[in-house]
Amino acid sequence: MTTSTRGADKVPAVLVLEDGRIFRGRAYGAVGVTFGEAVFSTGMTGYQETLTDPSYHRQVVVMTAPHVGNTGVNDEDPESKQIWVAGYVVRDPARVPSNWRAKRSLDDELRHQGVVGISSIDTRALTRHLRERGAMRVGIFSGNALPDEGTMLAEVRQAPEMKGADLSAEVATKEAYVVPAIGTKKFTVAAVDLGIKGMTPHRMAERGIEVHVLPATASVEDVYAVNPDGVFFSNGPGDPATADHPVSVMQAVLERGTPLFGICFGNQILGRALGFGTYKLKYGHRGINQPVQDRTTGKVEVTAHNHGFAVDAPTDKVSDTPYGRAEVSHVCLNDNVVEGLHLLDKPAFSVQYHPEAAAGPHDAAYLFDRFVSLMEGQRA
Ligand SMILES: NC(=O)CC[C@H](N)C(=O)O
Numbered sequence: 607m608t609t610s611t612r613g614a615d616k617v618p619a620v621l622v623l624e625d626g627r628i629f630r631g632r633a634y635g636a637v638g639v640t641f642g643e644a645v646f647s648t649g650m651t652g653y654q655e656t657l658t659d660p661s662y663h664r665q666v667v668v669m670t671a672p673h674v675g676n677t678g679v680n681d682e683d684p685e686s687k688q689i690w691v692a693g694y695v696v697r698d699p700a701r702v703p704s705n706w707r708a709k710r711s712l713d714d715e716l717r718h719q720g721v722v723g724i725s726s727i728d729t730r731a732l733t734r735h736l737r738e739r740g741a742m743r744v745g746i747f748s749g750n751a752l753p754d755e756g757t758m759l760a761e762v763r764q765a766p767e768m769k770g771a772d773l774s775a776e777v778a779t780k781e782a783y784v785v786p787a788i789g790t791k792k793f794t795v796a797a798v799d800l801g802i803k804g805m806t807p808h809r810m811a812e813r814g815i816e817v818h819v820l821p822a823t824a825s826v827e828d829v830y831a832v833n834p835d836g837v838f839f840s841n842g843p844g845d846p847a848t849a850d851h852p853v854s855v856m857q858a859v860l861e862r863g864t865p866l867f868g869i870c871f872g873n874q875i876l877g878r879a880l881g882f883g884t885y886k887l888k889y890g891h892r893g894i895n896q897p898v899q900d901r902t903t904g905k906v907e908v909t910a911h912n913h914g915f916a917v918d919a920p921t922d923k924v925s926d927t928p929y930g931r932a933e934v935s936h937v938c939l940n941d942n943v944v945e946g947l948h949l950l951d952k953p954a955f956s957v958q959y960h961p962e963a964a965a966g967p968h969d970a971a972y973l974f975d976r977f978v979s980l981m982e983g984q985r986a
Pocket residue numbers: 661840841842843844845846869870871872912913914915916
């Protein structure tokens with residue numbers, strides 16, 4: 607529920623965590639009420655990409671960068687057609703955006719899209735709270751006549767949890783569409799959209815790939831109807847433990863031995879397809895400066911992350927799976943979380959982070975080239 611009101615920064619707002627911690631600030635963006643999972647992002651830049659990443663569906667994002675909105679909102683940086691975050695928390699919003707690409711202010715854009723936010727709270731204290739206690743449900747309430755704290759807390763505790771949430775179909779395309787190759791077309795890829803970011807097909811198109819983006823509900827027949835050289839499984843919101851349909855489609859792709867690449871949710875789905883479990887991280891990885899080691903080369907890359915779940919696979923040995931031997935290819939150097947998987951007997955791999963780099967460093971762009979090499983290898 608939202609109401610559009612200009613001058614929202616004079617309206618009181620309250621952020622209520624499910625464990626009873628309360629922060630009082632001012633309305634930012636739309637005035638109203640919203641619920642979601644409270645998570646923090648450490649990215650200092652790229653707020654438009656964060657807001658429009660469909661993987662943030664049903665999450666209230668707390669920005670650890672204290673000053674947000676400086677460069678306003680442009681029409682080039684969104685990763686999808688709309689803002690997906692359920693709510694937005696910033697300490698000190700820019701009053702006047704200033705950038706040659708800016709079309710409007712972030713505050714106006716949030717209001718225009720009905721996204722409820724809160725500003726002027728101690729985001730350091732909130733982030734430390736989430737880091738110590740873990741990601742949890744949250745509500746933001748703004749307006750001039752707010753319910754009492756007990757009522758707000760009860761509402762937060764009734765909101766759905768992220769664990770067990772099946773959300774891909776809520777964000778993915780309903781109709782298949784094609785992103786044409788840039789320059790000469792070399793390959794065709796079927797990309798299963800579980801909440802895909804716009805930059806991902808673009809990175810493939812740059813490498814001569816024609817990308818057929820298919821709905822999350824696509825069947826094995828739909829995937830092979832495009833006669834693909836490779837199959838891709840995208841990032842997306844929700845709990846990978848619920849993604850039974852994409853897991854079964856991926857298993858059919860592994861069975862056939864078609865080159866396969868997965869990003870983020872796609873990595874969790876490969877984990878499940880191979881028989882590994884997934885679990886919820888205490889507070890997740892979200893930001894654009896996370897160190898990851900590629901264990902196949904030993905190289906360390908600085909990478910963009912947005913994940914709250916991870917694959918539970920052994921990092922110290924090769925595993926036998928129904929599709930041959932598999933190995934953890936990448937690990938996060940902060941906490942040793944599995945950040946990538948690859949098969950030793952089939953042309954298939956995935957990463958838990960974001961080589962498409964929107965926003966974020968381009969260190970991991972080589973992974974798209976690896977996918978191309980797998981498709982070349984299959985043709986040779
Ligand atoms: N960006 C993603 O694909 C996120 C995957 C999954 N929803 C998670 O939170 O871990």
